[in-house]
Amino acid sequence: MGRARAGKTSRSDKIYAALRQAIVEQTLRPGDRLPEDAIGDCFGVSRTSVRAALARLHAERLVEARRNRVAIVASPDPTEAQEIFDMRRCLEQEVARRLAGRLTAAQVETLEQHVRLEEQTSAPDSQAASQLAGDFHRLLAGMVNNRVLARYVSELVSRSSLILALYGQAHSTDCAVSEHRAIVAALSRGDAAAAVQAMQHHLGTVEKRSSIKEGDARTYDVGAILKRYAVKEA
Amino acid sequence: MGRARAGKTSRSDKIYAALRQAIVEQTLRPGDRLPEDAIGDCFGVSRTSVRAALARLHAERLVEARRNRVAIVASPDPTEAQEIFDMRRCLEQEVARRLAGRLTAAQVETLEQHVRLEEQTSAPDSQAASQLAGDFHRLLAGMVNNRVLARYVSELVSRSSLILALYGQAHSTDCAVSEHRAIVAALSRGDAAAAVQAMQHHLGTVEKRSSIKEGDARTYDVGAILKRYAVKEA
DNA sequence: CGCCTGCAAGGTGTATACACTTTGCAGACG
DNA sequence: CGTCTGCAAAGTGTATACACCTTGCAGGCG
Numbered sequence: 001m002g003r004a005r006a007g008k009t010s011r012s013d014k015i016y017a018a019l020r021q022a023i024v025e026q027t028l029r030p031g032d033r034l035p036e037d038a039i040g041d042c043f044g045v046s047r048t049s050v051r052a053a054l055a056r057l058h059a060e061r062l063v064e065a066r067r068n069r070v071a072i073v074a075s076p077d078p079t080e081a082q083e084i085f086d087m088r089r090c091l092e093q094e095v096a097r098r099l100a101g102r103l104t105a106a107q108v109e110t111l112e113q114h115v116r117l118e119e120q121t122s123a124p125d126s127q128a129a130s131q132l133a134g135d136f137h138r139l140l141a142g143m144v145n146n147r148v149l150a151r152y153v154s155e156l157v158s159r160s161s162l163i164l165a166l167y168g169q170a171h172s173t174d175c176a177v178s179e180h181r182a183i184v185a186a187l188s189r190g191d192a193a194a195a196v197q198a199m200q201h202h203l204g205t206v207e208k209r210s211s212i213k214e215g216d217a218r219t220y221d222v223g224a225i226l227k228r229y230a231v232k233e234a
Numbered sequence: 235m236g237r238a239r240a241g242k243t244s245r246s247d248k249i250y251a252a253l254r255q256a257i258v259e260q261t262l263r264p265g266d267r268l269p270e271d272a273i274g275d276c277f278g279v280s281r282t283s284v285r286a287a288l289a290r291l292h293a294e295r296l297v298e299a300r301r302n303r304v305a306i307v308a309s310p311d312p313t314e315a316q317e318i319f320d321m322r323r324c325l326e327q328e329v330a331r332r333l334a335g336r337l338t339a340a341q342v343e344t345l346e347q348h349v350r351l352e353e354q355t356s357a358p359d360s361q362a363a364s365q366l367a368g369d370f371h372r373l374l375a376g377m378v379n380n381r382v383l384a385r386y387v388s389e390l391v392s393r394s395s396l397i398l399a400l401y402g403q404a405h406s407t408d409c410a411v412s413e414h415r416a417i418v419a420a421l422s423r424g425d426a427a428a429a430v431q432a433m434q435h436h437l438g439t440v441e442k443r444s445s446i447k448e449g450d451a452r453t454y455d456v457g458a459i460l461k462r463y464a465v466k467e468a
Numbered sequence: 469c470g471c472c473t474g475c476a477a478g479g480t481g482t483a484t485a486c487a488c489t490t491t492g493c494a495g496a497c498g
Numbered sequence: 499c500g501t502c503t504g505c506a507a508a509g510t511g512t513a514t515a516c517a518c519c520t521t522g523c524a525g526g527c528g
Contacts (some may be wrong), residue, residue, distance in 0.1 A: 280512060281513085281514080282514090
């Protein structure tokens with residue numbers, strides 16, 4: 001009886017995992033429609049399970065669900081995109097601060113192994129590389145002994161995929177592996193200031209890679225945008 | 235046609251709101267059972283809507299849902315409780331830092347009015363007072379222009395109710411109003427350092443008010459607890 | 469008297485049915 | 499030819515039905 005345990009995943013769990021994967025891999029892109037019955041047919045289950053999965057994805061802000069309307073993959077507007085990166089800087093800086101000089105040898109090894117894996121990945125712009133890049137950040141956050149922090153970082157990392165999909169070019173080396181290496185180095189030699197700075201610089205790089213411009217996001221409203229076209233057509 | 239808009243709340247929305255309220259008010263206490271059909275009967279709806287509401291509450295970590303088992307109101311163990319307060323300190327400190335010296339006169343007035351409302355509330359240990367205290371923190375977080383931050387703070391504030399319910403005495407003046415006043419004062423005179431410190435001190439006070447001790451949370455396991463009783467009975 | 473076994477009751481997981489809402493389009497109408 | 503109207507198709511909101519899991523307890527067995 002020591003056996004058994006866990007294992008059992010409900011149907012909605014499987015669908016949740018599949019959809020989530022498809023979204024962060026950008027197979028499903030922001031704005032794509034997610035009709036419950038179509039998805040259900042596709043997985044061979046009823047709408048019931050699909051609804052549960054969609055609800056969960058909605059809670060994580062990976063899908064938008066308007067009442068009585070088909071759900072769609074979330075597409076963060078520029079303002080939201082900035083808020084997400086802003087928050088990542090805030091949280092992951094905290095991760096760096098807390099981890100600097102406090103990593104065990106085993107943890108450092110785990111991180112270095114992960115970075116090595118990233119380097120060895122053949123296609124640098126592949127879905128796999130993108131996935132690994134995200135995992136690096138999750139791995140790091142998971143080493144802080146605070147599951148709330150880990151969960152928030154993980155959520156933000158996922159949502160970043162949406163932003164890259166919208167404003168960057170698909171999987172354009174989401175994260176420079178060298179920057180990951182620099183972060184690990186600073187952390188393991190216990191240099192908190194450098195670690196924090198490396199993290200900030202890294203996230204800045206990632207954000208820049210996706211040019212979220214669009215009128216600096218403060219000017220973002222339909223009126224302003226349409227006005228530009230009106231001028232052209234006048 | 236400028237009219238209409240919003241308004242329509244689905245049944246699961248209503249149930250979600252009701253359960254949520256009951257939980258943060260501590261009418262439903264941590265560990266309380268939440269059987270879908272019982273709740274459905276109670277609200278005159280089917281399990282379907284209740285399930286959706288519970289799923290949402292689960293996503294916010296206000297209820298625990300084990301597979302094939304009745305859902306219960308979440309009861310954070312001491313470790314989790316510390317993680318939540320830890321995270322609150324991290325995020326709300328950021329709120330203070332960002333708000334200091336950047337509040338408009340109108341915002342300061344809103345805050346002062348809220349604090350006045352808190353002071354005037356007759357019963358200081360009432361559900362109402364508790365609710366207002368939480369709202370103060372949400373109000374503050376909402377003034378930072380970052381909805382992600384606001385959402386996380388709001389979630390943590392709600393979860394704090396669970397902790398107070400478990401480890402504090404019910405609604406024991408969750409927050410000292412004077413401390414709220416001090417925070418507003420520091421913010422409005424633009425003293426970031428003081429604001430941050432006031433916030434930290436305040437959250438420290440709140441956490442202390444609920445003595446989460448229980449063996450310092452590292453020693454938290456059933457064995458250790460039962461051992462104490464074994465000694466008594468020996 | 470204590471432990472194990474099996475069963476019934478309580479509850480969840482999932483499919484299905486049906487009502488209602490939204491949306492796009494065809495055809496009437498100016 | 500553009501606009502309005504109404505209807506059918508697509509899709510969601512909710513209730514209900516049934517299979518299966520989990521748990522507590524009654525009764526047998528040592």
